[in-house]
Amino acid sequence: MKKWLVGAMACSGLLLASCADSAEVASTEAGRIREDDLYERMKNEVTQSGMTYGEQMLQQILLEDILDHAYGDDVSDEDVEAELEREAEPYGGLEEFEEMIAMQGMSADDVRDSIRTSLQVRAAISDSVEITDEEIEEAYENYALDSTVAHILVEDLELAEQLIEELNDGADFGELVAEHTTDTGTLETNGELPLEPGRFVPEFEEAALELEEGEITQEPVESQFGYHIIKMVEMGEKGTLEEERDDLEAMILDNYMQDQVVVQEAIGELVRNANVQISDEDLTGAMEQFMQPAGEQPGQEAIDEDMLNELLEEEGVDQDEDAVEEDVDSSDDEEADVESDDAEDESDE
Template identity: 70%
Template sequence: MKKWLVGAVAASGLLLAGCSTSPEVASTVAGRVREDELYERMKNEMTQSGMTYGEQMLQQILLEDILENAYSDEVSDEDVEEYFEREAEMFGGVEEFEELLEMQGMSADDVRENLRSTLYVRRAIEDHVDITEEDIEQAYEEYQINSTVAHILVEEEELAEDIISQLNDGAEFGDLVEEHSVDYGTVPAGGEIELVPGQTVPEFESAAVELEEGEITQEPVESQFGYHVIKMVEVGEKGSLEEERDTIENLLIESYLNDPAVVQEAVSVLVQDANVQIADDELSGALQQFLVPSPEPTDGPLDPVEEGTDDTEADETDDADTEEVEETEEVDETEETEESEDSEDTSDEE
């Protein structure tokens, strides 16, 4: 078929598609886009994940339905709102968070629904993983509560010395932060930051960890950024294992929540029990990754090997037996040859 004819056939196919009577989803001066056209395109266009857009979207819808069916009774609106407020704290509060979302073209309600789905997944992980006492004890050993410090950063050493003098005379630390600090990111919080090991310059951290709660450095602390005046606001101290148990368990669950392999395992259990039926064969791969069962461990070696003997040992034993048989056969052949020669000698003598 000539190339121009192929093009003509393809064009006619597009025109025929345009004659579809399915509901309209969009239109331009060039024509209309119908639901069935969009549906067919989504089923055939591949994403970077190797799935089609249709499979990807169907996967999301099915997973949301399965998780909601399993855990909607265990996740309340109050749980979602509490989670939303915790997230909002990092942005200055609920009002500031909602304003930021609006500026980014996002809906606070949509974020709440996403958080609800996250809580569903969290419940699935809690049902799936087995947190042992050993896990909790190890996590407790590694757990630390970071101290909170505040600082005033200035460019001149003399100004830092003057600020220390004013603080010793009773000036409010927050007032001097607002008046002098050039670390503008911390000014709204009164100069406060969490003292996370390794996340501040060494000079700053070394000076800060030496302070008692409420104490202020009496000499300016020089770093590559300028001169710091540092105050220890609160020294981080963890309680006993029992006092911190709930926090430790939550941290462990959070770590699993951030592990894609664990999330997939937990969700797969739900999917495999959900009797998933996908009517459109072209979308049948939507949940394939969740429907492949994990290989079950075998009860033992396939070959009858004695307990405590592995396959290698068995092979070595078989090789040894074979060698013994071969040696025996060689001995037998030698003996037969010798007997034959003796018989011949006797015959000659006679």
């Protein structure tokens, strides 16, 4: 009996010592918060997705490690830098881009990390899907190579309609861009930017592809960013399907990057082959959603939306700065689609 008591007291003392020795992360006059306290709270605090904060964070770390192990050699520093320069181009270059993201508390290295992970996800999807000839032929039909468009983005419908009238009466497009557009990323180019299918919100791309060279949309084009007036500045010419095949496949792959089910299945296959072992019983649910193929998990969500955005976020910057480009990881679009689907389901009922 005494031995048991001594043992219990010793154990209790060790636990108290462990808690007291835990590194301090914050303090107030009311007391100290230590790493153990934070860790326990994160393990038990449930997010809107149903996972705890600890499970979400562990999931992100594990996915990044698994992707880097599988595709780290496939994504070079040069690949990351090239993509970073491409992302920075609409903002006037890398220096201006770094200044802009610094205002949001980020650095170029943060963006590089996001780009690297995104390119690794892209490599996983490329290995997971088979692009058919039918897909390539359909993409070729809608392919506009090296076309240049210009747009004016405003928040008010009446203003957009007024600007279209002014343009029809001979107003200079560039001057109206300088005076009215809210898309600061295209101010220096008089609203002009290359029309690269797959990089724009669907409403914008569809309206632009219907225009002839020199033509302006006669109705404002509404998107989540506001109202666009679009002008086809220069129509590009495309080569044969075989000449454009590589670019077409890249464009189709971009579209797959927007499909949560495709992304989950590609990443899930990697996870299931990674022999994931989670020692902390409170966190064992972190990778549960990847343990079976997506088609065999009825009623379960695809990859957690916040986590998908973390994995696919290429820029991590305010989309208002480059309003017409579609974000790889764009949760607003996905939420709108979900709400629309829910509304249709209710209507059917």
